[in-house]
Amino acid sequence: MPDGRNAPDATLYRLSLYHCYLGELLRVGAPERITSSELARELGIKEETVRRDISFVGEIGRPGAGYKPGDLYREFTRYLGLSEEYPIALVGTAKMLEALQVVFPSERYGVKPVALFSELPEDAGTKIGDLTVQHLTDLAKLDTNLGVTVALVACSPGWVQVTLDLLANAGITGVLLITPVIHVRKPEGMQIHQVRVPCDIKSLACKCQVPIGAGRPND
Template structure:
């Protein structure tokens, strides 16, 4: 992660939410996943220790995180599942639709476009781009592949907010620069490079090698301790 990936600086208020860490942001998504599942299973009330156990962290951290959403917990009772979900979705900004474009129409992009989880969470892909002239004009998962020269006009026309960078490492920075110039507000980067972005543009990097490495580490720990 570069420093540009940090949560935006606070606006001068001393509110507790002003210093939300990247780790907290990640936990909010995980809380939401577990709560949605438990809610579907009929669980009306959850405790901070249930959430803590699900995420492998302690109750105190859960309560501290959830305090960011306001005064939701009931001492001795816990949190009302649906109320917590609504508050989290609102706070995460996922109680509205988000539009995204994808640059680099390879295997990863195709996998992403078919991944039904995105639609369920309110994410809508509105355009695709590729530098390969043979792909331009093709329809992939119902979307037309545009030329890189059209990033600016298409992003403006579709009012897309998020951009997914699924190109080789050596092209990722120039693609990101084009997206930023076109007005994209956040980038999900799958290329194994650290992108340099203006502070106002948010960045999440998914390094698949890091994920596999984590797994190796957990297995290594299990075998050696």
């Protein structure tokens, strides 16, 4: 059986993107079939790249006939090792956790927060939905029966390293870090994906600069 852990990181990311897109398509009403060219056009990816990525998953569909969206979604789910609602932990202040629940609703993206932690002592005991916020130090008591291996971290910058170490000690092996820090020490055995919003803004600002000599609107 193909194993997603053996695929290149860039391929895994695109497969996750296809998975999210198909999930959304199935929720709003998917066509009977979808082609690799349609996926490529909708997601801004080259068609040959889409075809190559799908080949990592296995022999799916028939050449020239496209794919049944539901079948393709299930194959991606299996290949990525996901369940319908993948359990994750969220780390951040109570206000941040509430915002994350709004921005990333579990029923839409297939991830289900099952544990909430904050670095602020006063946040402990706060109810967010069906969950109660715990203090960060309670990570040591994370229930292994929850099956959590991935955490989304949005804590204050000064708490990032402590949080990573506590997560590693609790058995968490994957972290999506959205706190804007440049240098972190990665605990042994942990995979960390960083979203560096300030860097992305600077890069985008550079691309959006008006060329030298060109006038700005209303000049």
